[in-house]
Amino acid sequence: MNLLDLAPDAVEATLAEVVSPAFRARQIEEWVQLRGVDSFDAMTNIPKETRAALAERFTLAQPEVLSRTEPAPDGSQKYLFKLADGNRIESVYMPMGDRTSICLSSQAGCAVGCTFCVTGFFGAGRNLTPAEILGQFFVIQREKQIPSEQMNVVFMGMGEPLLNYENLVTTLEVLYRQMAPRRITVSTSGIIPGIEELAKLERRPNLAISINAPDRKRREEIMPITAKYPLDELMAALRRFPLEKGRDITVEYVLLAGYNDSTQDAVALAKLIRGIHAKVNAIPFNEDANLPKWMKRPTDREIDRFVDTLVKNRVRVTVRRSKGRDIAAACGQLRGKEIAKSRATGGREMKSEG
Ligand code: SAH
Numbered sequence: 001m002n003l004l005d006l007a008p009d010a011v012e013a014t015l016a017e018v019v020s021p022a023f024r025a026r027q028i029e030e031w032v033q034l035r036g037v038d039s040f041d042a043m044t045n046i047p048k049e050t051r052a053a054l055a056e057r058f059t060l061a062q063p064e065v066l067s068r069t070e071p072a073p074d075g076s077q078k079y080l081f082k083l084a085d086g087n088r089i090e091s092v093y094m095p096m097g098d099r100t101s102i103c104l105s106s107q108a109g110c111a112v113g114c115t116f117c118v119t120g121f122f123g124a125g126r127n128l129t130p131a132e133i134l135g136q137f138f139v140i141q142r143e144k145q146i147p148s149e150q151m152n153v154v155f156m157g158m159g160e161p162l163l164n165y166e167n168l169v170t171t172l173e174v175l176y177r178q179m180a181p182r183r184i185t186v187s188t189s190g191i192i193p194g195i196e197e198l199a200k201l202e203r204r205p206n207l208a209i210s211i212n213a214p215d216r217k218r219r220e221e222i223m224p225i226t227a228k229y230p231l232d233e234l235m236a237a238l239r240r241f242p243l244e245k246g247r248d249i250t251v252e253y254v255l256l257a258g259y260n261d262s263t264q265d266a267v268a269l270a271k272l273i274r275g276i277h278a279k280v281n282a283i284p285f286n287e288d289a290n291l292p293k294w295m296k297r298p299t300d301r302e303i304d305r306f307v308d309t310l311v312k313n314r315v316r317v318t319v320r321r322s323k324g325r326d327i328a329a330a331c332g333q334l335r336g337k338e339i340a341k342s343r344a345t346g347g348r349e350m351k352s353e354g
């Protein structure tokens with residue numbers, strides 16, 4: 001059993017088999033959940049025999065770094081990890097002045113199948129365990145030595161976090177030990193039952209919704225999940241979602257040239273989200289060889305026009321424009337390249353990808 005899979009309130013009972021004084025259990029818990037160590041030997045205030053006993057029963061395994069991209073001009077860097085079963089996942093490190101965001105994957109693929117997304121293109125993958133999700137976080141935090149007060153986490157990597165709900169919640173509980181819920185953002189394609197479960201939590205992360213189209217018809221074209229969870233019902237769920245003072249729902253909108261980036265589309269989007277405490281995050285489409293040829297990134301002028309129209313319609317909006325943010329916008333591309341290469345060479349290595 002991996003100790004990093006446990007929710008904070010489960011650690012003590014699990015450790016009771018090995019360590020008796022409660023303070024020892026708490027010390028170990030801190031090493032595991034707060035500092036995220038990946039070996040029992042790192043637990044310097046725990047007696048050697050206890051460490052050996054722990055190592056016999058438990059593991060602290062974290063994903064292995066396969067590669068890192070060169071840092072982008074803004075310092076962002078993408079990590080490719082290998083899991084114990086051979087699956088590959090990606091995470092992104094994004095420094096932003098006195099804040100740093102880490103973008104985590106929640107699944108080793110995605111069954112939702114959005115047509116503009118590389119992860120969706122390669123299809124479903126299994127749920128990641130809490131240890132695999134938290135492991136991405138701790139590996140990067142260790143490498144980059146990020147002070148915890150600067151840390152933000154976004155679930156915008158590979159996969160649909162609300163289709164891995166139980167493990168997401170365990171992960172959140174561990175993360176809350178070192179950061180406030182408002183520093184964490186969960187991005188979803190609009191899994192309504194998951195949004196409703198999140199709404200019931202006492203401590204809720206920020207919610208980001210990938211809307212990506214201003215109407216149901218186009219949303220169904222590029223996000224097949226819309227057939228199951230219709231846009232009007234999704235908007236109703238967002239209107240019900242409880243927000244603390246000062247918090248917003250982030251509406252993500254991937255801009256595809258000539259498809260959803262016209263002035264009329266901006267007006268329609270403004271209308272769609274009226275009445276919701278929302279800010280729009282416009283994401284210029286990230287091109288990739290695996291995605292449909294007609295999908296293009298709009299020019300800067302087109303992006304500006306779309307954004308200006310939103311602003312005129314009293315919508316708060318930010319654009320993800322810099323190089324580094326771009327690589328973050330399309331998690332799955334790095335792994336995509338590896339899979340494509342492996343398929344071309346008939347490689348066996350990636351078999352678990354299906
Ligand atoms: N499954 C979740 C979280 C992961 S996707 C979700 O869909 O929200 C994170 C964000 O990346 C989403 O807003 C998605 O719309 C966006 N995205 C996916 N592929 C992209 C691409 N090729 N270019 C730009 N943004 C993309």
Ligand code: SF4
Binds near residue numbers: 113117210
């Ligand atoms: Fe899955 Fe999100 Fe990609 Fe859609 S955009 S396929 S939900 S990861």
